[in-house]
Amino acid sequence: MFRITCPYCGPREPTEFTNGGEAHISRPQHPEQLSDAEWAEFVFMRSNTKGVFAERWCHSGGCRKWFNALRDTATDEILAVYRVGEDRPWTDRA
Amino acid sequence: MLSESGHPPMTAQRYSLLSLLREGIGGHRGWQPAWRNAEPKQAYDAVVIGGGGHGCATAYYLAKEHGLTNVAVLEKGWLGGGNAARNTTIIRSNYLYDASAAIYDHAMQLWRNLGRELNFNIMMSHRGVMNLAHDDGEARQLKRRVEANRLNGVDAEWLDARQVKDFCPPINISDNVRYPVIGATLQRSGGVNRHDAVVWGYARAASGLGVDIVQNCEVLGIDVAGGAVTAVRTTRGTIKTPKVASVTAGHTSVIASMVDLRLPIVSHPLQALVSEPVKPILPCVVMSNAVHAYCSQSDKGELVIGAGIDLHQSYTQRGGFHVIEEEIAALLELFPQFSRMKLMRHWAGTVDICPDASPIISKTPLRGFYINGGWGTGGWKATPGSGHVFADLVANDAPNEIAAPYTLERFTTGKLVAEHGAAAVAH
Ligand SMILES: Cc1cc2nc3c(=O)[nH]c(=O)nc-3n(C[C@H](O)[C@H](O)[C@H](O)COP(=O)(O)OP(=O)(O)OC[C@H]3O[C@@H](n4cnc5c(N)ncnc54)[C@H](O)[C@@H]3O)c2cc1C
């Protein structure tokens, strides 16, 4: 597995964290206007990237804050962690 | 006779007691390879991506049931090296909903005669599968499932704790544990088989009918013209074909992304382990949802133990140690006598999890592109049924009655086949 660095607390064991799946999926601004296909996209469809992937983690066994990470899902290498509200960091890898 | 592919179909050497004796006397010099390790041709009538259990089964039924023999199975690694090689082979069909019972029991009926049909010993053992209940709520759910199974003609019965102990003597039914066993469902026709043999048996039979089994051939892209598939680009060149059938388990989203198709699948690690071999002790398959353990004993004597998924997305075929630690702790409460056993091997596969815990067997908006995936943690048991109905879909460009509920559109219409709780533990 891999160690995760909480942007608030520093590096910790993976057992302290809960995974929140793909990052940067925002709730629809006007849910009443969504078509069924748009709902399906928001609720169910995921990019499931093999490669650099932005995901959410919660330091549930620590400070209990949510944050984002960039991880290469083909190797599990964590390339960056960043706070909610910050932009996805740039990487030179696909 | 030459098949359309230009090769003489390899008349597969029949395996029998007689052939074994003959070869024994002849010093075993006459055995032939079980299948042709084919070079890819420039064009096929259909290409199956993925040489796991489901891919090889699909190719076999395309050839056998639909006369489509100018077919290739393209496998990026070696045959059956994906989840087929990594699973704990638990087979059962006691799912809650009609749609699930239909496909899993279709598979169960095919398993019964598969070794004979393929002339390959798949070591099918219908030794019975127990799903344990540890509290009243769970017992109610499982009893409901037994009744639903019976209505669908799936064999199922309810055992109380005493009967559980009779059926599986090594199990601990003491009250004095965190999760006492209060009963179980039993599907007597459930069991386990030999994963490699299933893949090899299908590959051999398909190859015998003229299908090309191509290993070390990774699909890198899919060519499209006028809303239809025209070719696949691979590490061994471009191959023209009007039909592409993806059966790539954990990599289903990767293949779909080649044609910009979005899927509701997320790929996770799923781990398993085996112990040192010991004398026969565990007579059946034992599964528990609440403590999340499942276990059987192989014919070699090893305990085959499966874990739950790691909760993050990954393609690494590696999971976290804490997951198997919890798994073993749970198992030891059920079988304290296993505590001194040594674990010999441990590994993980990449499983394709669908939001409703049911597969996608579907046409797509792209003509000639078909998907069979999303089987997640429990697709092994479905292998023959999955291949059978998927071949039908690919050949006829329309799903049959069994495959029909498993369309990709269900995530838009909301007509899900939500087997989560109902399917009990992962498998
Ligand atoms: C640890 C573990 C335990 C399990 N236990 C059970 C169980 O007890 N019971 C049960 O019913 N199910 C179980 N499963 C699930 C089961 O293994 C799968 O659902 C099933 O094997 C998937 O179908 P398959 O055999 O065709 O997949 P795979 O064997 O994974 O086949 C897919 C193939 O596609 C190939 N591929 C991928 N991308 C490409 C490409 N671009 N080009 C060419 N080839 C490609 C892969 O190399 C792979 O060989 C388990 C899975 C795991 C990992």
Ligand SMILES: [Zn+2]
């Ligand atoms: Zn923290």
